[in-house]
Amino acid sequence: MEPVTEWIRHRFPTVENVCSDAVEQLVKENRERVLLVDVRSPAEYEISHLQGAVRIDPEATNMDDVVKDLGVAGSGADTAVVCYCTVGFHASQLAQKLRNFVAGDSSQNFHGLIKIYNLEGGVLKWAREEKALVDSSNQPTSLVHPYSHLWAELLKADFKAPV
Numbered sequence: 480m481e482p483v484t485e486w487i488r489h490r491f492p493t494v495e496n497v498c499s500d501a502v503e504q505l506v507k508e509n510r511e512r513v514l515l516v517d518v519r520s521p522a523e524y525e526i527s528h529l530q531g532a533v534r535i536d537p538e539a540t541n542m543d544d545v546v547k548d549l550g551v552a553g554s555g556a557d558t559a560v561v562c563y564c565t566v567g568f569h570a571s572q573l574a575q576k577l578r579n580f581v582a583g584d585s586s587q588n589f590h591g592l593i594k595i596y597n598l599e600g601g602v603l604k605w606a607r608e609e610k611a612l613v614d615s616s617n618q619p620t621s622l623v624h625p626y627s628h629l630w631a632e633l634l635k636a637d638f639k640a641p642v
Contacts (some may be wrong), residue, residue, distance in 0.1 A: 528617075566601040
């Protein structure tokens, strides 16, 4: 897993990464100020996601619409936006786009501080650490959609959803 996360850090040097333990702590301390953003397909999201996560299309290009969908413009509160996907690539792409948009778009009314992160290692690392996931019915699950056969190799057999 480490070579993958290192490559993603190198590919997206301006994106701040956050470890799973820090995300758990952020959510525990102040859930209303943490926005979990799942940057995967609907099929992946339905199998499992972090509880309370909002799904955003990985192909999203209009950051104005994304910011509106997430409800972070004009919120007036400090917000941590934690993007995640399977291993971190698509999440880092979105995090970089969001970061650039928030920093450069003066037409938005960003009253609070918005910190945008990539969940290092994505949902695969989260699952490997046996952290809580829920399915589309909001029921606990340990299954993860592996996205590809390559990423499936990073999961324990018990965690691989049949796809």
